[in-house]
Each structure stands twice: as structure tokens, then as C-alpha cells.
Amino acid sequence: MALRIRPGRDSNKDAEGGKMELLKIDVEKCKKDGICAAVCPTAVVRLQGPEGYPRLVPGGERLCIACGHCVSACPHGALDHARVPREACPPVRPELRITPEQAVQFLRSRRSIRLYDDRSVDRATIQKLIEIARYAPTGSNSQLVEWVVFHDLAAIRDLAGKTVDWIRSLLRREPPVPGLPPYLPLISAAWEAGIDAVLRNAPALVIAAAPAEATNGMVDLSLALCYFELAASVLGLGTCWAGILRRGLVESADLRKAAGIPDGYPHFYPMMLGYPKYAYHRLPERKPPKIAWR
Numbered sequence: 001m002a003l004r005i006r007p008g009r010d011s012n013k014d015a016e017g018g019k020m021e022l023l024k025i026d027v028e029k030c031k032k033d034g035i036c037a038a039v040c041p042t043a044v045v046r047l048q049g050p051e052g053y054p055r056l057v058p059g060g061e062r063l064c065i066a067c068g069h070c071v072s073a074c075p076h077g078a079l080d081h082a083r084v085p086r087e088a089c090p091p092v093r094p095e096l097r098i099t100p101e102q103a104v105q106f107l108r109s110r111r112s113i114r115l116y117d118d119r120s121v122d123r124a125t126i127q128k129l130i131e132i133a134r135y136a137p138t139g140s141n142s143q144l145v146e147w148v149v150f151h152d153l154a155a156i157r158d159l160a161g162k163t164v165d166w167i168r169s170l171l172r173r174e175p176p177v178p179g180l181p182p183y184l185p186l187i188s189a190a191w192e193a194g195i196d197a198v199l200r201n202a203p204a205l206v207i208a209a210a211p212a213e214a215t216n217g218m219v220d221l222s223l224a225l226c227y228f229e230l231a232a233s234v235l236g237l238g239t240c241w242a243g244i245l246r247r248g249l250v251e252s253a254d255l256r257k258a259a260g261i262p263d264g265y266p267h268f269y270p271m272m273l274g275y276p277k278y279a280y281h282r283l284p285e286r287k288p289p290k291i292a293w294r
């Protein structure tokens with residue numbers, strides 16, 4: 001079974017549908033230090049008027065991207081935003097900050113998991129991960145990333161089987177399709193032997209997608225998936241980017257339909273999710289970076 005999740009967007013209208021004032025300033029708390037104006041990405045917040053309090057420039061309501069920078073950067077709690085209310089923006093807790101050493105180990109210990117145990121992943125856990133992933137940055141704060149969630153083994157296996165069918169159709173073409181990865185025949189043969197080398201018998205699969213209007217859509221959903229997989233590791237879960245399925249989705253309209261990706265959504269990537277069958281006890285080394293300093 002697939003479940004489609006579309007995060008909601010806040011509105012700047014009140015319950016009766018009327019327009020709300022976008023910015024509200026507590027004049028008793030405001031120090032007129034201009035921090036909110038300085039951090040505004042679209043420069044629509046300015047210190048204005050004889051009192052010098054922050055205000056939106058003319059037309060600012062239309063240009064504001066509701067990123068919340070102004071609310072979160074004010075050290076005095078003096079600014080509120082109708083679409084990013086201060087009460088919904090919890091304060092940063094210094095005691096929760098991790099050390100550089102902890103951050104390095106956390107990031108280096110992330111692994112691609114291709115062997116899962118038999119436990120299912122409940123909806124509430126997947127929902128929690130998606131709620132975390134929605135805080136990933138998006139171009140112009142568009143927040144257009146949506147999710148399709150498969151959490152039924154039969155549905156996931158069916159999708160893997162359809163992917164194998166697509167692989168076989170490629171292998172049968174005459175003349176041969178140029179540039180095919182050499183492992184595709186192995187994936188087909190493995191399926192015949194009862195081995196799922198496409199989705200690895202993962203108990204859950206998520207697909208992040210973005211519509212054509214998301215001009216930065218592929219980057220947006222990739223960042224969301226990175227947040228998703230890093231948060232998953234904290235909950236004892238493992239993930240793997242499903243590249244074989246991704247290629248099939250790109251090339252097959254039938255496969256996209258089976259995966260629940262609607263027309264008009266050219267940006268997408270699938271990710272397996274489940275509880276790892278084995279733990280990892282060391283941090284593998286990687287090639288040194290190539291850096292061109294300018």
C-alpha cells in the first residue's frame with residue numbers, strides 16, 4: 001500500500017479568510033538593532049519610520065518567502081510573523097548542541113543498508129522521519145517536496161518485480177541499448193533465483209518527489225532525503241538510495257504510475273527503509289577530496 005504525503009503550507013489569512021498583518025513587533029522588546037532586516041533573504045524587512053521599528057517594504061507581503069529568519073534571529077523575541085509564528089519556533093537549546101567529534105562520527109557512521117531484519121516499520125515512525133525531513137532547505141523556501149510511502153511488503157515486492165520486468169525489456173531490445181550497466185543481467189538472474197537485488201526486501205520504501213514548478217526540485221528532495229536518512233539512523237533504522245528503481249522511474253511511465261508518481265512531477269528519488277540486519281563497528285575510509293583553491 002502506498003501513502004502519499006503532501007506537507008501543508010501556512011497561510012497569512014485568519015480564520016475568517018481576512019488578511020492578517022504579516023509582521024507584528026513588540027515595541028517594548030524591540031531594540032531596533034536591525035538584525036531581522038539584515039538576515040532577511042529578500043530584503044523586505046527594513047527599519048522604517050520615525051520610530052525606526054522593523055517594517056515590510058511596500059509589496060513585501062508578496063515577496064516574503066516565509067523562511068522565518070527574522071523570527072529566529074531576533075535575540076529579544078520581539079518579532080512575530082503571521083505565517084511563521086514565534087510560538088511555533090522553539091528556542092535553540094545550547095545543551096543539545098553536539099561536539100565536532102560527535103558530528104564527524106555521526107556523519108561517517110552513516111551506511112547504505114541492503115540487508116534488513118524481519119521487523120516492519122510503523123507509520124508513526126515514518127511520519128516522524130518525514131516531519132524531520134521537511135526542515136531541509138528548499139530553493140526560495142518553496143517547500144514543494146512531497147512523499148509517497150510504501151509500507152506493505154507485497155506492494156514493495158510488486159514494485160521490485162515491475163522494475164525487473166523493465167530491466168528485461170531493456171535487455172531484449174534490438175539493437176542493444178548502448179551504455180547499459182553490466183550488472184543489469186545479474187539483477188534479472190537474481191530475481192529468478194528468488195533474490196530481490198532491486199529493493200532488497202526492505203520493509204518500507206519512500207519516494208520524495210517535487211513538481212515541475214520546483215525549479216530546484218532535484219536538489220530540494222535530495223536534501224530532504226539526506227535529512228530523512230540521517231534521522232533514521234538515530235532511530236535505529238537504515239536506508240539505501242534505490243538507484244536501480246530510480247532509473248526505471250525515469251525511463252518508464254508505467255513504472256512511475258505503479259510507484260504513485262503523478263504526471264507533472266519530473267523530480268523524484270526512492271529510498272529503502274528498514275531495521276538493519278547487521279551492525280557496523282568501524283568507519284570506512286574514503287578517498288581524499290580534490291580541492292581547487294582559488
